[in-house]
Amino acid sequence: xxxxxxxxxxxxxxxxxxxxxxxxxxxxxxxxxxxxxxxxxxxxxxxxxxxxxxxxxxxxxxxxxxxxxxxxxxxxxxxxxxxxxxxxxxxxxxxxxxxxxxxxxxxxxxxxxxxxxxxxxxxxxxxxxxxxxxxxxxxxxxxxxxxxxxxxxxxxxxxxxxxxxxxxxxxxxxxxxxxxxxx
Amino acid sequence: xxxxxxxxxxxxxxxxxxxxxxxxxxxxxxxxxxxxxxxxxxxxxxxxxxxxxxxxxxxxxxxxxxxxxxxxxxxxxxxxxxxxxxxxxxxxxxxxxxxxxxxxxxxxxxxxxxxxxxxxxxxxxxxxxxxxxxxxxxxxxxxxxxxxxxxxxxxxxxxxxxxxxxxxxxxxxxxxxxxxxxx
DNA sequence: TGCGCGTGAGACATTTATGTCTCATCTGAG
DNA sequence: CTCAGATGAGACATAAATGTCTCACGCGCA
Numbered sequence: 001x002x003x004x005x006x007x008x009x010x011x012x013x014x015x016x017x018x019x020x021x022x023x024x025x026x027x028x029x030x031x032x033x034x035x036x037x038x039x040x041x042x043x044x045x046x047x048x049x050x051x052x053x054x055x056x057x058x059x060x061x062x063x064x065x066x067x068x069x070x071x072x073x074x075x076x077x078x079x080x081x082x083x084x085x086x087x088x089x090x091x092x093x094x095x096x097x098x099x100x101x102x103x104x105x106x107x108x109x110x111x112x113x114x115x116x117x118x119x120x121x122x123x124x125x126x127x128x129x130x131x132x133x134x135x136x137x138x139x140x141x142x143x144x145x146x147x148x149x150x151x152x153x154x155x156x157x158x159x160x161x162x163x164x165x166x167x168x169x170x171x172x173x174x175x176x177x178x179x180x181x182x183x
Numbered sequence: 184x185x186x187x188x189x190x191x192x193x194x195x196x197x198x199x200x201x202x203x204x205x206x207x208x209x210x211x212x213x214x215x216x217x218x219x220x221x222x223x224x225x226x227x228x229x230x231x232x233x234x235x236x237x238x239x240x241x242x243x244x245x246x247x248x249x250x251x252x253x254x255x256x257x258x259x260x261x262x263x264x265x266x267x268x269x270x271x272x273x274x275x276x277x278x279x280x281x282x283x284x285x286x287x288x289x290x291x292x293x294x295x296x297x298x299x300x301x302x303x304x305x306x307x308x309x310x311x312x313x314x315x316x317x318x319x320x321x322x323x324x325x326x327x328x329x330x331x332x333x334x335x336x337x338x339x340x341x342x343x344x345x346x347x348x349x350x351x352x353x354x355x356x357x358x359x360x361x362x363x364x365x366x
Numbered sequence: 367t368g369c370g371c372g373t374g375a376g377a378c379a380t381t382t383a384t385g386t387c388t389c390a391t392c393t394g395a396g
Numbered sequence: 397c398t399c400a401g402a403t404g405a406g407a408c409a410t411a412a413a414t415g416t417c418t419c420a421c422g423c424g425c426a
Contacts, residue, residue, distance in 0.1 A: 002372070018282040020203035023413065034374045039415070075361065097280045099201040099336075122360070132362045138342050139351045140360055146333030147326055153282070154325045168322045176359030177305070177323055178258065179315045186403085206383065217404045222385070 003037055009055050012048060013091040014156065017149075020098070024048075049098070050107075056095045057110045059088040064117050074125030079170050081121070085148060086165055090156065093149035115141055140173075147173055186220055192238050195231060196274040197339065200332075203281070207231075232281070239278045240293045242271040247300050257308030262353050264304070268331060269348055273339065276332035298324055323356075330356055 008031040015022050015030040022030075024045060028038040042048040063084035069077045085092065115138075122140045125131035131140075147169045154160035160168060191214040198205050198213040205213075207228060211221040225231040246267035252260045268275065298321075305323045308314035314323075330352045337343035343351060 017280070020281065024415095025413085035414095036375075036417095037373060040372085044415070045413095097200065097332075098203065099340075125360075130362060131360045132358070135351060135355060135360060136343070139337065139347075139355070142333045142337045142342060143330060143351075143355050146329040149280075149332075150325045150329030154322065157282075159321050159325060160319070164322075168318060168326075171318060172322075172326050172356070172359065174359050174361050175315070176355065176357050176361075177308075177314050177318060178357050178359075179313060180363075207385095208383085218384095219387095219405075220403060223402085227385070228383095 003033060003041060005041060005051075006055065007031070008033065008038070008041065009048075009052055010091060013052055013056075013094040016052075017090060017094040017097070017153070018156075052091065053095055053107050056088065056091045057107070057114070059091065060085065060114055063088060064114070069117065069121045070124065074121060074128060074130045075174055077121060078125075078174065079166075081118075082144075082148070082169050082173075083166050089148050089152035089165070092145065093152045096145045096149055118144065144173060186216060186224060188224060188234075189238065190214070191216065191221070191224065192231075192235055193274060196235055196239075196277040199235075200273060200277040200280065200336070201339075235274065236278055239271065239274045240297070242274065243268065243297055246271060247297070252300060252304045253307065257304060257311060257313050258357055260304060261308075261357065262349075264301075265327075265331070265352050265356075266349050272331050272335035272348070275328065276335045279328045279332055301327065327356060 011031045012027045015027060019026070024038060025035050027048070028035045031038065038048075042051055063081065066084050067077060067081040069081060071077065118141045119137035122131060122137035126133045126137070151160065151165050151169050155162045155165055194214045195210045198210060202209070207221060208218050210231070211218045214221065221231075225234055246264065249267050250260060250264040252264065254260065301324045302320035305314060305320035309316045309320070334343065334348050334352050338345045338348055
């Protein structure tokens with residue numbers, strides 16, 4: 001049976017987020033394949049990480065497209081974005097923490113474009129009066145990444161139910177922890 | 184000149200958060216010492232990571248003590264906590280992502296106690312009517328870790344000014360991104 | 367049935383990081 | 397000044413991960 005490349009990459013990401021020094025052998029076992037097969041798919045550890053980044057980038061771009069960030073209310077677009085990003089959360093969590101990649105310039109450009117699109121969403125929300133303006137789009141973007149990572153880990157470790165993933169992140173990011181008095 | 188153990192650990196954390204597979208030699212250079220000296224201080228990579236965890240745990244416990252989480256308004260206590268945690272942020276960022284440590288039981292207990300104290304703060308805020316109750320203390324704690332990590336990275340990479348660290352995290356965690364109408 | 371393809375298992379050489387050691391140098395205390 | 401203590405530089409052996417290869421097995425397909 002041929003190997004499901006994406007499935008291998010996703011399980012690799014899930015493992016490497018938590019044990020970043022894991023062996024190629026451990027990665028293979030986690031994916032349910034042999035080390036030989038893993039090597040046939042990815043020439044080495046570098047190639048594996050590159051592939052992880054490539055897939056992550058592609059999934060994020062795709063999620064951004066589906067979320068239609070420039071339509072409707074910004075808050076709703078953000079909700080949609082988080083929903084679309086959920087399946088890629090573990091992958092994203094790995095890539096955000098593993099910054100060694102920024103040594104290559106090719107990928108850097110990809111992330112920069114991604115950041116720009118998300119920042120544009122927050123900026124649009126600010127200009128529409130939906131979002132507060134004392135938190136910079138750059139920080140909001142960063143915080144989004146961080147919360148997605150935290151959410152992925154919390155779900156992975158069973159501290160938060162998977163069904164609450166989107167709700168928790170959206171509510172915290174948009175509304176914060178403070179209780180409001182009803183208007 | 185004798186080596187400043189804490190300084191070595193902090194710079195090691197700053198490096199390892201971003202390049203988790205960094206060599207002992209790279210860690211040593213980042214700390215401005217030789218590999219030999221690094222080895223004299225920490226028997227091996229394991230010992231180094233253990234020491235990182237021990238220091239992180241100690242600094243966090245100390246920060247929690249100084250923040251007096253059970254006094255005054257919960258929101259203010261949270262502000263103080265984030266202020267006290269800022270110097271330990273890069274260390275914390277590394278430890279939160281590196282979950283391999285949870286294999287040892289000793290440390291696990293330390294983190295559990297820490298989590299419990301922070302969760303208690305959020306719970307206290309909920310019971311006092313300050314914090315909303317539809318976000319669990321466990322998730323709020325997780326989110327706090329995530330935001331501190333994001334903040335540390337954003338500052339480290341120059342995307343956010345260091346002086347804004349506390350403000351950005353507190354404001355997002357407490358208030359969220361949505362703009363409020365003035366009461 | 368027989369063929370072809372991809373896989374798992376494992377042996378093997380090679381590279382790389384690690385851990386240990388020695389020795390020259392520097393620095394601060396007495 | 398002199399000496400003890402600690403460091404940096406580098407050689408070295410060891411351990412470990414990596415990359416490559418072979419071969420047998422299973423499975424789909426003609």
